[in-house]
Amino acid sequence: MLTKEMMDMLHRGRKNGWLMEPEAKGLFASAALPVPRFAWALDLQESLQSAAAIGYPLVAKVVSPEVIHKSEVGGVAVGIADDRQLRQFYEKVSGLPGFTGLLLEEMAAGIELIVGAKIDYQFGLIILLGIGGTSVEIYGDVAIRMAPLTPSDVHSMLHELKGGQLLSGYRGSAAVNKEKLARVLVDFAELVQDMVPYIESIDLNPLLCSGEGCVIADARIMLGDVFLKTGEADSVFTG
Amino acid sequence: MNLSPLFTPQSVAVIGVSASNDRHPANVIFFKNLLRYPVKTYAVNVKGGAIDGEQVFPSVSAIPDSIDLAVIAVRAEYVPAVLEECIRADVKSAIVISGGFSEVGQDDLQAGLVSIASGAAFPFVGPNCLGIYSPGVVDTFFLPTERMVQPEAGDVAVVSQSGGILVDLLVKFAREGVGISSAISIGNKAYIRELQLLEFLDDDPRTGVIVFYVEGFARNEGRAFVQRAAKCRKPVIVLKAGKTSEGSAAVSSHTASLAGDYRVFASVLAQYGLIEARNELELVSFCEALSCYPDTVIKGRVGIISGSGGHGAMAVDACVGGGLSVPRFTEAVQQSLRNSLSESIRTIASVANPVDLTGSAVENDFIAAVEAFCEIADIDSILLLMLPYLPGISADLGARLSKVYRRHGKPLIAYVPHVEKYRMLIEGFELNRVPVASSIESAVHMTSVLRRCRLC
Numbered sequence: 012m013l014t015k016e017m018m019d020m021l022h023r024g025r026k027n028g029w030l031m032e033p034e035a036k037g038l039f040a041s042a043a044l045p046v047p048r049f050a051w052a053l054d055l056q057e058s059l060q061s062a063a064a065i066g067y068p069l070v071a072k073v074v075s076p077e078v079i080h081k082s083e084v085g086g087v088a089v090g091i092a093d094d095r096q097l098r099q100f101y102e103k104v105s106g107l108p109g110f111t112g113l114l115l116e117e118m119a120a121g122i123e124l125i126v127g128a129k130i131d132y133q134f135g136l137i138i139l140l141g142i143g144g145t146s147v148e149i150y151g152d153v154a155i156r157m158a159p160l161t162p163s164d165v166h167s168m169l170h171e172l173k174g175g176q177l178l179s180g181y182r183g184s185a186a187v188n189k190e191k192l193a194r195v196l197v198d199f200a201e202l203v204q205d206m207v208p209y210i211e212s213i214d215l216n217p218l219l220c221s222g223e224g225c226v227i228a229d230a231r232i233m234l235g236d237v238f239l240k241t242g243e244a245d246s247v248f249t250g
Numbered sequence: 251m252n253l254s255p256l257f258t259p260q261s262v263a264v265i266g267v268s269a270s271n272d273r274h275p276a277n278v279i280f281f282k283n284l285l286r287y288p289v290k291t292y293a294v295n296v297k298g299g300a301i302d303g304e305q306v307f308p309s310v311s312a313i314p315d316s317i318d319l320a321v322i323a324v325r326a327e328y329v330p331a332v333l334e335e336c337i338r339a340d341v342k343s344a345i346v347i348s349g350g351f352s353e354v355g356q357d358d359l360q361a362g363l364v365s366i367a368s369g370a371a372f373p374f375v376g377p378n379c380l381g382i383y384s385p386g387v388v389d390t391f392f393l394p395t396e397r398m399v400q401p402e403a404g405d406v407a408v409v410s411q412s413g414g415i416l417v418d419l420l421v422k423f424a425r426e427g428v429g430i431s432s433a434i435s436i437g438n439k440a441y442i443r444e445l446q447l448l449e450f451l452d453d454d455p456r457t458g459v460i461v462f463y464v465e466g467f468a469r470n471e472g473r474a475f476v477q478r479a480a481k482c483r484k485p486v487i488v489l490k491a492g493k494t495s496e497g498s499a500a501v502s503s504h505t506a507s508l509a510g511d512y513r514v515f516a517s518v519l520a521q522y523g524l525i526e527a528r529n530e531l532e533l534v535s536f537c538e539a540l541s542c543y544p545d546t547v548i549k550g551r552v553g554i555i556s557g558s559g560g561h562g563a564m565a566v567d568a569c570v571g572g573g574l575s576v577p578r579f580t581e582a583v584q585q586s587l588r589n590s591l592s593e594s595i596r597t598i599a600s601v602a603n604p605v606d607l608t609g610s611a612v613e614n615d616f617i618a619a620v621e622a623f624c625e626i627a628d629i630d631s632i633l634l635l636m637l638p639y640l641p642g643i644s645a646d647l648g649a650r651l652s653k654v655y656r657r658h659g660k661p662l663i664a665y666v667p668h669v670e671k672y673r674m675l676i677e678g679f680e681l682n683r684v685p686v687a688s689s690i691e692s693a694v695h696m697t698s699v700l701r702r703c704r705l706c
Contacts, residue, residue, distance in 0.1 A: 127505025131514045133472035139505050153508050155517035157473065164521070212503040233503050247470055 013205045016041055021209050021232075025239055027076035030232035033114045035213075038232070042202045045195065045226045049116035055101050059094055061115045068092050070116050071100050072229075077109030079231070090118065119226045121219035122177060122187055125153070126196060128203045129212040130235065135248065136207050138200045140165075142174040144217030150174070160200040165193040178220070191224040208244035211235045251373050253442070253450040255342035257432055259318035259388055263310050263341070265294040265332055266324035266348075269301055275347055275392030276323035277301065282395050287388055290315060311339040318342045321381060321390050326350030329377065330362050337370045345390050346376035352438050353378050360440050367441050379437025380413040383420075385430065393417065404429015405458035406537045407451045409444060411436060411465045412491075419463070422530060425668070426688065427680045428537045431456040443468075445475050452482045459540045461487045461533065472515070476522040485540045487525045489533050490515055525699060532695050538685040539696035543661050550574040550701040553629035554604035555619045557611050561635040561665075561690065562604030568694040569633070574701070577628045579603045590618040603629070612642035613650070620651055624658035631697050634664045635690065638672045648678025648686075655684055661700060665693040 013021075020038045024030040030038065033051035040046045050061035051074060062069060073086035081087050084107060088100045101113060123144025131137045134157050141153030154168035169175050169189065180186035195218070203213060211233040219228045237245040262283055268274035276293075284291040284304065292315070293301065298308040307313050310320055310332075320336045322329055326348050336344055351360035360377065367374050375381055381390030385403035389395070391413075401423040410416035413435040420433060431454065434447060444462055451457045460482065467475065479486045493512040519526045525540075527533035552574050556562045566576050579587070584601045591599055591607070592615055599615075600606040607615050616634070623632045634651065636643075648664070655662040664679050666672055668688035679686045687693035 125504060125508075127503065127509065129503075129505045129509045129514075131472075131509065132469055132511065133467040134476070134514060134518050135470045135473045137509055137514050137518070139509050141508065147504055148507065151508065153513075155509055155514055156521050157476070157518045212506040214503045214505050216504055231503060233506070 014041065021206070021234065021238070022242065024232065024234055025242065028234055028239055029076075029079070030234070031074055031076060031111075032072065032081075032230060033074055035230040035232045036114075036227065039202075039215075039227055039230060042198070044198060044202070045224060046230075047116045047119050047226050047228065049114060051112055051114055053112040055098065055105075058097060058101055058113050058115060062091075062094070062097055065115055065117055068118055070118055070228075071097060072114045072116075073104040073107055074111045074114050075107055075109035076111065078107060081229075119219045119228050121221035121223075121225070122184075123217035124192075124220055124225075125214065125216040126199060126218045127212065127214050127216070128158075128199070128210070130207060130210060131157075136200075136204060138196065138203075140168045140172070140196060142172055142177065147216070158200045158204055160197055162193055162197060165196045168196075169193075185222040187220040188222055188224050192220055195225050206232075208246075208248040209235055209238040251371050251446065253343070253373050253446065255318035256345065256373060256375060256382060256442075257384060257387070257450075257454070259289055259343075261290040261292070261315050261317050262319045262321060262388065262390075263292045263294050263307075263313055263317045264321045264323070265310060266322065267293040267295050267301060267306060269295065269297065269299060269306070274323070276321070278392045278394055279321055279323065279347070279390055280304075282389055286395065287386070289388055292317070309339075310336055310341060313339075316340065316342075319388070319390075320344040321347060323347040323392070326356065326359060326377070330359070330366060333363055333366050333372075333374065337366070337372050342373075344372070344374040345379065345381035346374055346437075346440075347379065347381060347390070347392060348376075349378040349437075351377045351440070360438060364441050373442055373446075374440075375434065375442045376437045377440060380416065380435035382432055382434050383430075384432040387432075391417070391435075399424045402427075402429040403431070404541060405431050405456065406461060406541055407431045407434070407454065407457040407459070408461040408463070409434045409436060409447050409451075410463040411439065412463060413437065415463050415491075419530065419533070422534050423537070426534050426538055427676070427686065428534060428541060431458075443471070445471070445478060448475065448478055448482065448486070452484060457484065458544050459485050459487065459537055461489070461537060463489045463491070465491050472518065476518055476524060479524050480522040485525060485544065487527050487533060487536050487540070488519055489527045489530070531692060535687060535692040535695035536699040538687075539663065539699050542683045542685045543700055546661050546700055548630040548661065548697075548700045550631070550698065551629045552576050552631050552633050552697055553623045553626060554633045554635070555607065555616065555623065556604060556635035557607050557609055557637045557640050558635070559600065559606045561637070562600075562606050565633055565635060565690050565694065566604055568691055569697070572694050572698045574694070574698055576603055579626065579628065583626055583628075587619065587622045590622050591615050592618075609637075609640055610642065611640065613644060613647055616643065616647060617650060617654065620654045620662065621658075624654065624660045630660065631700060632660060632662045633693055633697055634662060635693070636664055636666045636675065638666060638675050645672075645674040646678065648675045648680075648684070649682060650678075652679055652682030652684045656682070661697075663687065663693050663696045665690055
């Protein structure tokens with residue numbers, strides 16, 4: 012079941028058609044999915060304060076309902092080391108269309124994966140796992156399953172990926188914690204099952220995975236047509 | 251809802267026969283069933299009268315018999331009234347051949363049919379379809395029999411969204427010796443859809459393999475279909491058309507872009523244990539293999555026997571390309587295999603797998619090799635590349651080798667060039683339920699599907 016807080020978040024997203032990163036991360040955080048420590052600062056003053064609370068180095072990203080692909084407009088800075096660099100970044104992105112502040116968050120490391128959800132026309136909710144983060148569309152190395160997912164589905168998805176070896180430790184790199192990755196996928200699929208009447212698709216991209224576990228480094232929730240237009244659940248999935 | 255009257259009717263009313271047009275679909279359907287099928291067949295036209303000396307009833311209610319199946323071929327606007335009358339007259343089922351519904355934008359007219367039928371739980375197939383062909387039972391296809399190529403009766407059921415593709419598949423089934431239990435063209439699938447047919451065919455004792463040609467499911471419809479198919483006791487094969495159309499929705503997320511319609515379709519089929527045939531060639535091969543070996547599940551370790559090194563090499567390539575393995579036999583196995591061969595080829599045959607008996611092999615060498623393969627634990631299926639032009643073998647070999655299969659139960663798949671000259675050899679296999687492929691590639695498809703059939 013979605014909490015009232017989650018439903019409110021989805022409703023707020025209707026204005027733009029999608030949930031921006033801090034909104035999506037807020038929703039996932041409230042469902043106990045792993046997100047980095049983050050803050051949404053609306054102006055420079057707030058940015059500096061939040062940065063002090065999180066601690067340098069950190070990641071800063073532009074927040075704007077008009078910017079879906081942040082890195083394509085120079086809206087992401089990784090490894091900001093001090094107030095001076097943060098000020099510079101703020102000045103650079105505050106002129107972007109629809110600027111609504113900065114997202115500041117702790118640094119995370121790991122192999123870049125994508126986890127996604129989509130309401131498929133013929134099969135309803137499907138879950139995707141892929142290798143590659145930002146370059147995922149070049150490799151197209153993804154595994155797809157119809158939800159709900161069992162742990163053995165997740166296992167077979169990992170097995171299906173051509174680059175699956177990367178996750179088991181390759182040429183000295185540490186192996187990804189597959190149990191925690193599987194947990195994230197199963198929990199994500201369970202949460203999204205309740206969101207089906209409201210959404211079109213979700214990207215967790217990248218999901219950064221290491222030996223320690225996984226963290227959702229970026230997220231976006233695209234809302235469904237019926238919900239956008241009417242504010243109501245899509246009756247195909249509720250009736 | 252009972253679908254049996256659609257598939258095994260005792261009595262059929264063909265509604266909409268024409269007094270003036272012999273080629274009218276209803277006339278073709280009426281006469282082919284009247285003359286060639288063991289069903290009581292009645293013609294109906296509102297004007298009554300007679301055609302070619304056969305009485306035409308003015309309505310289905312006027313027929314002095316209870317009707318299991320009404321075949322409706324009147325103009326679209328009259329179909330709702332005819333359907334209502336069938337329900338009033340206690341007809342058990344219907345097939346609506348007529349077009350002129352959703353396929354030309356007449357969604358309301360089609361919705362009207364569904365509402366009439368669902369009120370009475372009255373099963374009807376179509377509209378805009380050919381209906382059902384069941385060898386020796388009934389045939390509602392409006393194609394003159396002399397123009398059709400009809401496969402023999404067998405245990406493969408085919409459900410198709412396209413009538414044209416279905417008729418074409420029957421040609422291919424007939425050519426490859428695949429027998430069918432029934433072929434169902436569902437057209438616009440307004441009421442009876444894939445899911446109900448899957449449920450019916452799963453329980454149908456005449457059907458052993460279930461095939462669907464699918465262009466697309468309605469919104470969210472595929473979900474219940476694959477979930478039901480996963481519980482099916484029989485192999486379910488799906489051929490999907492429209493693999494390249496990637497949906498029209500604006501693609502705003504990576505997931506939406508990566509999870510295109512066909513990619514999702516193929517992944518979900520595999521997840522639920524359905525077998526996807528990527529093209530007609532695979533489909534026909536899969537049907538033949540699964541029809542012969544419905545209960546066999548192999549890991550895919552193949553032993554290959556041929557009379558030519560080139561055939562063996564090509565088969566190995568195709569096997570490995572298809573994810574099958576061709577394990578090399580141990581020295582001990584090779585030695586005992588060699589000892590079982592006739593003296594004339596004992597020193598020249600290759601026995602490591604693939605086994606090349608050479609062009610000098612005689613009939614008993616093939617028998618000995620297959621007998622030996624049945625005992626080799628490293629392999630779980632046998633691919634036999636028959637070269638019927640070799641001087642040492644006769645047309646009896648097919649039947650003789652089939653007996654070896656029957657004794658041991660290790661699946662045997664043969665390749666024989668499909669020309670009339672070799673027909674007796676081919677039938678020797680096929681009539682004894684050993685599948686015969688018309689190409690090496692198809693023989694490998696037949697082998698690999700035995701591995702993919704997860705639940706049978």
